[in-house]
Amino acid sequence: MKYFIIILSLFTSIAAVSCGSSSEHKGHAAADTxxxxxxxxxxxxxxxxxxxxxxxxxxxxxxxxxxxS
Structure with missing residues (x-):
C-alpha cells in the first residue's frame, strides 16, 4: 500500500508538470496570433x-x- 501511494504521488506530479507546459505553448500561440x-x-x-x-x-x-492611427 505504501508503494502504491508513492507511485500515485509521482504520477500525479508528472501529470501536473505536463499540463503546465502545454498551457504555456497555448499562451505563446495566442500571442503570435x-x-x-x-x-x-x-x-x-x-x-x-x-x-x-x-x-x-x-x-x-x-x-x-x-x-x-
Missing amino acids: NRTTTAKKYTCPMDADVVADKPGTCPKCKMELVEK
Missing part, C-alpha cells in the same frame, strides 16, 4: 469609408491614402 492582427490600415483623408491594407490611391477621389 495577436501580432499578426495588428497590420497597418490606410484610409483616404476625404473618404473615411475607404480602408486598404496597403498604401495607394483612393478609388473615389484619387487622393493618396494615409496610414490610419
Whole structure:
C-alpha cells in the first residue's frame, strides 16, 4: 500500500508538470496570433469609408491614402 501511494504521488506530479507546459505553448500561440492582427490600415483623408491594407490611391477621389492611427 505504501508503494502504491508513492507511485500515485509521482504520477500525479508528472501529470501536473505536463499540463503546465502545454498551457504555456497555448499562451505563446495566442500571442503570435495577436501580432499578426495588428497590420497597418490606410484610409483616404476625404473618404473615411475607404480602408486598404496597403498604401495607394483612393478609388473615389484619387487622393493618396494615409496610414490610419
